[in-house]
Amino acid sequence: MFSAGLGLFLEMPIEKLFIKIIRRIYSTYSLLLFGLAFFILLPFFLLLIAFKPLRKYLHYLHWIWSAIFLGLSFLPVKLRYKSGKLRKEPSVICANHFSILDIAVLGFLPLNFVFVGKSELGKIPLFGYMFRKLHITVNRSSLKDRYLALQKAMKAVDEGHSLVMFPEGGVLSEEAPNMARFKDGPFRVAIEKQIPVIPVTIPYNWLILPDDGTYLLYPQTSYVVVHEPIETTGMSMEDLPALKEQVYTIIDAELKKYNLHENRQSNFAENSAPGAARL
16 A cells, blocks of 8 residues: 555656745644644743733733734734724634634734633643643533533623633534534523624635644645624524524525636645735
């Protein structure tokens, strides 16, 4: 099997072989940058863990980490607001989730927020410790853990934090840019706490860093579209299905608009190379 794979590798056209090697070097460099940025900021994360009042500055660390990682990886990020700048009040940010890159680009949101992420993130050495202490992890296969995570999320809102929640429940879609079904959690928190839901569309990350286990980057500009907040004042749990459908429809429509051209989707990985800009 190895010899067959090696044979196919050697039979690749020289140009494609060269691009593949360059992309692997570039992607490894980017991954190292991610780790380096984390270690640079680790003492500051530890300060926030030790002194809870300092956690109001967490969003600055998010921004710096994202700026180092994405900036030095030559991955520009552009935020587009549908209704001016974000308000500072606690909100539930609901974004589509097709790539691990989504977490990094959301670091540029000018809000003091915590992530609600899968429990596996809390098991990564050092990073996992930071994530468990400053963010919220959830084991989605456990009913008890889901309940506890929701309680922690509501407590975070009471402490003045916004929440970044991926309503699909993780990178679950096998047909990006078509989203998986939404879970109830984000909308339950928003209605319970009577805080706005802010839909966010991340249209291209599934092309820039596909969730295929290879960690091969196809560098392009990443867009983050921040939609108008949806107020939940006066809503009850009976309104949850309609709210969930409304948010899904808003994000889905924007995904379809950005990914309109089928030829862009099929040829993106083949035609892009580090440093290219085709948007």
